[in-house]
Amino acid sequence: MGIRDLFKRRAEHGGLRSYAKQKMKAALGGQDAPPSSPERASSSKERQLPTAPDAEGRVAVAWSADLAEGEARTVLAGDAAVAVFRVDGQLFAIDSACTHEDGPLGEGTLEGGVVTCPYHDWRFEVRTGRCLSHEDRDVACYQVVEQDGVIRVGARTSSGTGERGGAHDDGLEVIVKQV
Numbered sequence: 001m002g003i004r005d006l007f008k009r010r011a012e013h014g015g016l017r018s019y020a021k022q023k024m025k026a027a028l029g030g031q032d033a034p035p036s037s038p039e040r041a042s043s044s045k046e047r048q049l050p051t052a053p054d055a056e057g058r059v060a061v062a063w064s065a066d067l068a069e070g071e072a073r074t075v076l077a078g079d080a081a082v083a084v085f086r087v088d089g090q091l092f093a094i095d096s097a098c099t100h101e102d103g104p105l106g107e108g109t110l111e112g113g114v115v116t117c118p119y120h121d122w123r124f125e126v127r128t129g130r131c132l133s134h135e136d137r138d139v140a141c142y143q144v145v146e147q148d149g150v151i152r153v154g155a156r157t158s159s160g161t162g163e164r165g166g167a168h169d170d171g172l173e174v175i176v177k178q179v
């Protein structure tokens with residue numbers, strides 16, 4: 001992707017953070033964008049997720065039925081935007097914000113336990129949070145469990161990095177900053 005394409009994409013989405021917020025709102029059932037399927041709309045509208053944390057402090061973020069095998073979803077766990085994945089029957093949760101430029105990893109492409117960021121194709125292992133595209137750019141991981149048909153996310157199990165920026169696939173370098 002060239003720099004013109006990058007700026008065009010940013011303009012279309014009103015900025016990367018704005019785009020991520022729009023995607024988050026849609027994922028949480030906001031009115032700016034429809035859910036991705038009628039089934040999901042039905043399940044989230046007809047039932048209310050439990051509001052109380054479980055005994056371990058994990059909060060309900062989604063119904064189990066709303067995350068099929070091989071799928072990804074962005075959820076809100078407390079103040080944290082978290083990307084949850086189901087791979088080979090297991091759940092994994094990592095920070096939703098890509099460590100390149102905050103792209104929404106919960107909207108990425110999941111293949112073989114690796115999610116590819118929808119913005120510039122950086123790749124991350126969902127089991128470990130390890131960034132396969134850039135050294136020292138791992139994302140944080142979270143506890144995630146499934147109880148009584150509900151997916152719950154708990155505390156971080158790894159910290160990841162707060163740094164951002166780095167090379168795009170087209171060689172464009174952006175400023176590295178601490179978030």
Ligand code: FES
Pocket residue numbers: 098099100101102103117118119120121122
């Ligand atoms: S924002 Fe994820 S690869 Fe650029």
